[in-house]
Amino acid sequence: xxxxxxxxxxxxxxxxxxxxxxxxxxxxxxxxxxxxxxxxxxxxxxxxxxxxxxxxxxxxxxxxxxxxxxxxxxxxxxxxxxxxxxxxxxxxxxxxxxxxxxxxxxxxxxxxxxxxxxxxxxxxxxxxxxxxxxxxxxxxxxxxxxxxxxxxxxxxxxxxxxxxxxxxxxxxxxxxxxxxxxxxxxxxxxxxxxxxxxxxxxxxxxxxxxxxxxxxxxxxxxxxxxxxxxxxxxxxxxxxxxxxxxxxxxxxxxxxxxxxxxxxxxxxxxxxxxxxxxxxxxxxxxxxxxxxxxxxxxxxxxxxxxxxxxxxxxxxxxxxxxxxxxxxxxxxxxxxxxxxxxxxxxxxxxxxxxxxxxxxxxxxxxxxxxxxxxxxxxxxxx
Numbered sequence: 128x129x130x131x132x133x134x135x136x137x138x139x140x141x142x143x144x145x146x147x148x149x150x151x152x153x154x155x156x157x158x159x160x161x162x163x164x165x166x167x168x169x170x171x172x173x174x175x176x177x178x179x180x181x182x183x184x185x186x187x188x189x190x191x192x193x194x195x196x197x198x199x200x201x202x203x204x205x206x207x208x209x210x211x212x213x214x215x216x217x218x219x220x221x222x223x224x225x226x227x228x229x230x231x232x233x234x235x236x237x238x239x240x241x242x243x244x245x246x247x248x249x250x251x252x253x254x255x256x257x258x259x260x261x262x263x264x265x266x267x268x269x270x271x272x273x274x275x276x277x278x279x280x281x282x283x284x285x286x287x288x289x290x291x292x293x294x295x296x297x298x299x300x301x302x303x304x305x306x307x308x309x310x311x312x313x314x315x316x317x318x319x320x321x322x323x324x325x326x327x328x329x330x331x332x333x334x335x336x337x338x339x340x341x342x343x344x345x346x347x348x349x350x351x352x353x354x355x356x357x358x359x360x361x362x363x364x365x366x367x368x369x370x371x372x373x374x375x376x377x378x379x380x381x382x383x384x385x386x387x388x389x390x391x392x393x394x395x396x397x398x399x400x401x402x403x404x405x406x407x408x409x410x411x412x413x414x415x416x417x418x419x420x421x422x423x424x425x426x427x428x429x430x431x432x433x434x435x436x437x438x439x440x441x442x443x444x445x446x447x448x449x450x451x452x453x454x455x456x457x458x459x460x461x462x463x464x465x466x467x468x469x470x471x472x473x474x475x476x477x478x479x480x481x482x483x484x485x486x487x488x489x490x491x492x493x494x495x496x497x498x499x500x501x502x503x504x505x506x507x508x509x
Contacts, residue, residue, distance in 0.1 A: 147274065154270045161263035168256045175249040178242055185239045192232045199225035323360035327353060381417045382409045382444065385424060389442060392428060399432055400439050407446040412506060419480050420453060420504065426473050427455035427500050435459025435498060453502040461492045 203225040206213050213221075330353045338346035376384045382405045389401045424442055431437050437459030445452040474490065477500075481488045484504050492498035 157263055157266050164256050164260045171253055178246045182242045189235045192235055196228035196232050199228045376417050380411055381420050402441045405444040423502055426477055430473055431457035450503055450505050456499040458497045461494050461496050461498050464490055464492055
C-alpha cells in the first residue's frame with residue numbers, strides 16, 4: 128500500500144471525517160425522532176387520562192340510568208297489570224318514560240364502549256411509543272460509543288498511517304544508507320590504506336635495488352620514507368576504524384571520546400570552533416548508551432557543519448542523578464523544522480535512537496538564527 132506513491136493520506140482523512148459527520152447527522156436525526164416521540168407520548172398520556180376520567184363519568188351515569196330504567200320498567204309493568212285503573216295519559220307517560228330511559232341507557236353504554244375502545248387504542252399506542260423511545264435511546268447510546276471510538280481511538284488514523292509510512296521509508300533508507308556506507312568504506316580503503324600498502328610493496332623492491340646499486344646509506348634513506356608511508360597508512364586505518372566505532376568509548380568513556388572526536392572535527396575544519404563542556408562527574412553507563420550518545424552528538428555536529436554553515440558549535444553534557452542532558456547548539460543559518468522534519472533522514476534517525484533509550488528530543492531552529500537540539504536520556508537502567 129505504501130509503495131504506491133499515489134496513496135493519498137489526506138483523502139483518507141477526508142473520507143474518515145465525512146463518515147464521522149454522517150454518523151453525527153444520523154445521531155441528530157435519531158435524537159429528533161426520540162424527542163418527537165417523547166412529546167407525542169406525553170400528549171397521549173394526557174389524552175388517556177382524560178379518556179379514563181370520561182369513562183368513570185359515563186359509568187356513573189350508566190349506573191344511575193340503569194337504576195332509573197329499572198324503576199321505569201317496574202312502573203310500566205304495574206300500569207300494564209292494572210290497565211283499567213289508569214288513564215290513557217298515565218299509561219302513555221309510563222311507557223314513554225320507560226322508553227326514554229332505555230334509549231339513554233343504550234346511548235350511554237355505546238359511548239362507554241367507544242371510550243373503552245379509545246382507551247385501549249391509546250394504551251397500545253403508548254406502549255409502541257415507549258418501545259420506540261427506548262430503542263431510539265439505545266441506538267443513540269450505541270452511536271455515541273461508535274463516535275467515541277472513532278474520534279478518540281481512530282481520530283489519528285491518518286497520522287498513524289503516515290508515521291507507519293515514514294518508518295517504512297526510514298527502513299528502506301537505512302538499507303540504502305548501509306549500502307552507501309559500504310561503498311564509502313570500500314572506496315576509502317581502496318584509495319587510502321590499499322594504495323599505501325601497494326606503495327609499500329613497490330618501495331621494498333626499490334630499497335632492495337637501491338641497496339645493491341647505491342649502498343646502505345641510500346637504502347636507509349628509502350627505509351625512512353617507507354616508515355613515513357606506513358605511519359600514514361596506519362593513521363588512515365585508525366581513522367576509518369574510529370568512524371565505524373570509537374574504541375576509546377569502551378576504555379575511556381563518553382566524555383574523553385567526545386573530546387577527542389570534537390578535537391578532530393576542529394582539526395579537519397579549522398573554520399569552525401567547537402566548544403565542549405561536561406558538567407558534574409561523568410557516570411559510566413552501558414556501552415549501548417554511550418554509543419548512542421556519541422552518535423547523537425556526531426549527527427548534530429555533522430548536520431551543523433554540513434547544512435548549518437556555522438562558525439561555532441557548542442556541545443554540553445549535564446550529568447544529573449538519574450539522567451543526562453545533551454545540548455548541541457550552533458550559530459548557523461538554521462531551518463524550518465516543520466518543512467524539514469518529514470524528509471530529514473538524520474532527524475528521523477535521531478528520534479528513532481532516542482526512542483530506543485526511552486529519552487526525549489527537543490529540536491528548536493529558526494531560519495538565520497541557528498539550531499539547538501536537546502536530548503534527555505534517563506539513566507535508570509535495568
